[in-house]
Amino acid sequence: xxxxxxxxxxxxxxxxxxxxxxxxxxxxxxxxxxxxxxxxxxxxxxxxxxxxxxxxxxxxxxxxxxxxxxxxxxxxxxxxxxxxxxxxxxxxxxxxxxxxxxxxxxxxxxxxxxxxxxxxxxxxxx
Numbered sequence: 001x002x003x004x005x006x007x008x009x010x011x012x013x014x015x016x017x018x019x020x021x022x023x024x025x026x027x028x029x030x031x032x033x034x035x036x037x038x039x040x041x042x043x044x045x046x047x048x049x050x051x052x053x054x055x056x057x058x059x060x061x062x063x064x065x066x067x068x069x070x071x072x073x074x075x076x077x078x079x080x081x082x083x084x085x086x087x088x089x090x091x092x093x094x095x096x097x098x099x100x101x102x103x104x105x106x107x108x109x110x111x112x113x114x115x116x117x118x119x120x121x122x123x124x125x126x
Contacts, residue, residue, distance in 0.1 A: 001023050001024070001025045001026045001028065001031060001097055001099075001115050002023065002024050002025045002115075002117075003021055003022070003023055003095050003096070003097060003115055003116065003117030004021070004022045004023075004024075004117050004118065005019060005020070005021050005093060005094060005095045005117040005118060005119065005120040006019070006020055006022070006120050007019040007020045007120055008092075008093060008119075008120035008121045008122045008123075009121075009122065009123070010123045010125065011085050011122070011123070011124055011125070012085075012124070012125050013085060013086055013087055013124055013125065013126050014084060014085065015085050015124075016081070016082060016083050016084075016085065017081075017082045017085065017122060018079055018080070018081045018082070019035070019079065019080040019081075019082070019093055019095075019120060019122070020077055020078070020079055020080075021033065021035070021077065021078040021079075021080075021095030021117055022075075022076060022077050023076045023077070023078075023097065024076065026099075028071075028073055028076040028077075028078075028097075029052055029053070029073040030052060030099055030100065030101050030102075031052060031097040031098060031099055031100060031115075032049065032050065032051050032052055032097065032098050032100045032103075032105060032106050032107055033049070033050050033069075033071065033078045033095060033096065033097050033098075034046065034047075034048065034049040034050075034095070034096045034097075034098075034106070034107060034108065034112075034113060035047040035048045035049075035067075035069060035078075035080045035093060035094070035095055035096075036093070036094045036095075036096060036110065037089075037091035037092065037093045037094070037122075038091055038092050038094070038119070039088075039090060039091040039092075040091075042091075044094065044110060045060065046060050046108045046109070046110070047059070047060055047063055047067060047080070047093070048060065048063065048067055048068075048069040048080060049069065049106040049107055049108055050069045050070070050071055050078060050106060051100075051103075051104050051105060051106045052073075052100055052101075052102065052103070052104070053073075053104070054070060054071045054073070055104065056104060056106055057069050057070075057106070058106050058108060060108075063082075063089075066082065066083050066084045066085075067080060067081065067082050067083075068080070068081040068083075069081075078095060080093065080095075082122070085122075085124045086124060087124045087125070087126045088124075089122060089124050090122060090123050090124045091121075091122060092119030092120065092121050092122075093119060093120050093121075093122055094116055094117060094118075094119045094120075095116075095117045096110070096113035096114075096115060096116045096117070097113060097114070097115045098112055098113045098114055098115070099114065
């Protein structure tokens with residue numbers, strides 16, 4: 001599967017963005033998906049995850065309540081809606097996928113994912 005993340009941009013603090021991760025190549029509904037981010041000079045960190053059907057989601061504590069992950073398997077797309085953006089949210093955001101067939105699991109570790117998209121940059125100005 002090939003992944004493409006897009007939707008980043010320059011936003012003022014307090015604003016909102018919706019990132020998209022579009023998949024091609026295989027049936028996306030067979031994949032669990034995660035979002036990660038990497039700020040300059042920092043390690044890539046987990047942000048949010050969703051299982052294949054969208055019935056289960058999980059968030060890093062740092063984004064809980066402000067980020068919402070969702071998916072539309074008919075469109076082969078996973079979304080990350082971000083509210084109340086903070087300057088600390090500035091980072092490259094990456095989506096990743098793991099083939100799970102019908103398992104309902106989600107995953108939070110980078111090594112759990114086998115496919116990665118390129119990053120989309122989110123810059124939050126204060």
